[in-house]
Amino acid sequence: QEQLQESGPGLVKPSETLSLTCTVSGGSINSYYWSWIRQPPGKGLEYIGYIYYRGRTNYNPSLNSRVTISVDTSNKQFSLKLTSVTAADTAVYYCARTRWFGEFLRYFDLWGRGTLVTVSS
Amino acid sequence: SYVLTQPPSVSVAPGQTARITCGGNNVASKSVQWYQQKPGQAPVLVVYDDRDRPSGIPERFSGSNSGNTATLSISRVDAGDEADYYCQVWDSSSDLPVFGGGTKMTVL
Numbered sequence: 252q253e254q255l256q257e258s259g260p261g262l263v264k265p266s267e268t269l270s271l272t273c274t275v276s277g278g279s280i281n282s283y284y285w286s287w288i289r290q291p292p293g294k295g296l297e298y299i300g301y302i303y304y305r306g307r308t309n310y311n312p313s314l315n316s317r318v319t320i321s322v323d324t325s326n327k328q329f330s331l332k333l334t335s336v337t338a339a340d341t342a343v344y345y346c347a348r349t350r351w352f353g354e355f356l357r358y359f360d361l362w363g364r365g366t367l368v369t370v371s372s
Numbered sequence: 373s374y375v376l377t378q379p380p381s382v383s384v385a386p387g388q389t390a391r392i393t394c395g396g397n398n399v400a401s402k403s404v405q406w407y408q409q410k411p412g413q414a415p416v417l418v419v420y421d422d423r424d425r426p427s428g429i430p431e432r433f434s435g436s437n438s439g440n441t442a443t444l445s446i447s448r449v450d451a452g453d454e455a456d457y458y459c460q461v462w463d464s465s466s467d468l469p470v471f472g473g474g475t476k477m478t479v480l
Contacts, residue, residue, distance in 0.1 A: 300468075
């Protein structure tokens with residue numbers, strides 16, 4: 252059964268870097284796009300960015316200067332780094348497989364369970 | 373940037389049909405997806421490409437998309453359908469997805 256699992260620290264200090272990894276199990280990381288999405292407590296979904304297994308990326312402009320997404324196909328993992336975090340970055344962070352069919356049909360068909368990251372000193 | 377608008381909440385009696393709307397400029401020209409998110413859980417895709425259902429999603433969940441409004445319909449609603457529902461499209465100009473603000477569905 253295909254699964255995604257986020258891992259990383261649940262507490263990050265302000266101004267430091269948030270680092271998370273998503274591990275793909277039960278399926279291939281190749282031939283897919285992979286995304287990070289977050290959800291602040293009590294709020295809606297905010298898209299962070301995606302990476303193709305070959306390395307192409309695109310990021311939400313609101314986070315662009317602070318975000319880096321990378322992929323390690325040999326270990327079936329992709330990662331998120333978010334620099335200079337503040338309390339506004341406190342959220343549940345989800346990784347998700349992104350299905351890609353042409354210009355308009357793109358969606359998230361497999362999600363990790365999510366991990367809460369709190370930014371606090 | 374493209375904007376999707378959802379009502380913050382809808383309420384429906386058990387056994388009735390719930391309809392959740394998602395408004396956007398000429399949204400009919402885009403493919404709309406719907407996600408269900410129960411408290412403390414990750415979102416689950418329930419409808420993709422306006423009206424298709426992933427494997428394992430009951431036929432009670434259906435979608436439509438016309439003009440400036442896409443609609444998720446849930447027939448024979450029961451307490452297990454209580455959740456937040458989000459619509460989503462892909463904005464080709466930014467090459468990024470857009471989510472609606474979410475609708476909290478309450479079963480009375």
